[in-house]
Amino acid sequence: MSKLRVVSQARSSKSRSSTTSLAKQAESEANKAISLDPKDAAAYILKALALDLQGYKTSALDSLDIALSPLAAKSLTDKERGDALFKRAELKVSVNRRGGRVDSAIEDLTKAVELSADNGKAFCLLGECYEIKKMKADAKAAFEEALKVEPSSNVARAALDRLGS
Structure with missing residues (x-):
C-alpha cells in the first residue's frame, strides 16, 4: 500500500x-x-x-x-511547496491564534498563494489570519481571491458576508 x-x-x-x-x-x-x-x-x-x-x-x-x-x-515542485506552506500555516494557526504564529502563518500563506494560486483554502486561511489581526481590507481581498479560485466556497462567502461585503 x-x-x-x-x-x-x-x-x-x-x-x-x-x-x-x-x-x-x-x-x-x-x-x-x-x-x-x-x-x-x-x-x-x-x-x-x-x-x-x-x-x-x-x-x-x-x-x-x-x-x-x-x-x-x-x-x-512549486505547487508542492505551496501546499506544504499552507499545511504549516494551518498547523500554526491551530496551535496558537495569537501573536507571532499568526504573523508567521501570514508569511507562509502569502508565499503559498504565490506558488499555488489555485489554492482557495490558502486564500481563506489567509483571510482568517488577516481577520485575527484586524486587517479587514486585506481579509476581504483574500476571501474575494478565494471565491475567484473556488466560486462555490461557502467559507469565503460567509466571511465576506460577515465582513460586510
Missing part, C-alpha cells in the same frame, strides 16, 4: 482507533523513507500529515519545517 494512500485512509476512517493505527503506520513508513533519503521533503511532509492525524501538531510543525528547509525543499 502506498504511503500516501495510508494517510488518505486514515483521514477517511470512521473509527478513531483505525485512524490512529493507520496514521502510525504512515509515520513508520515516512521514518523509513527519511532514513533512506534525508533530503526528500515528501517523506517529511508525509510524516507531518501522519503526526497531525495523531494529534501531535507541534511535532508535525517540526517535520514541515524540515521539509521546507533549503536542503529538502529543493526536491519539491
Whole structure:
C-alpha cells in the first residue's frame, strides 16, 4: 500500500482507533523513507500529515519545517511547496491564534498563494489570519481571491458576508 494512500485512509476512517493505527503506520513508513533519503521533503511532509492525524501538531510543525528547509525543499515542485506552506500555516494557526504564529502563518500563506494560486483554502486561511489581526481590507481581498479560485466556497462567502461585503 502506498504511503500516501495510508494517510488518505486514515483521514477517511470512521473509527478513531483505525485512524490512529493507520496514521502510525504512515509515520513508520515516512521514518523509513527519511532514513533512506534525508533530503526528500515528501517523506517529511508525509510524516507531518501522519503526526497531525495523531494529534501531535507541534511535532508535525517540526517535520514541515524540515521539509521546507533549503536542503529538502529543493526536491519539491512549486505547487508542492505551496501546499506544504499552507499545511504549516494551518498547523500554526491551530496551535496558537495569537501573536507571532499568526504573523508567521501570514508569511507562509502569502508565499503559498504565490506558488499555488489555485489554492482557495490558502486564500481563506489567509483571510482568517488577516481577520485575527484586524486587517479587514486585506481579509476581504483574500476571501474575494478565494471565491475567484473556488466560486462555490461557502467559507469565503460567509466571511465576506460577515465582513460586510
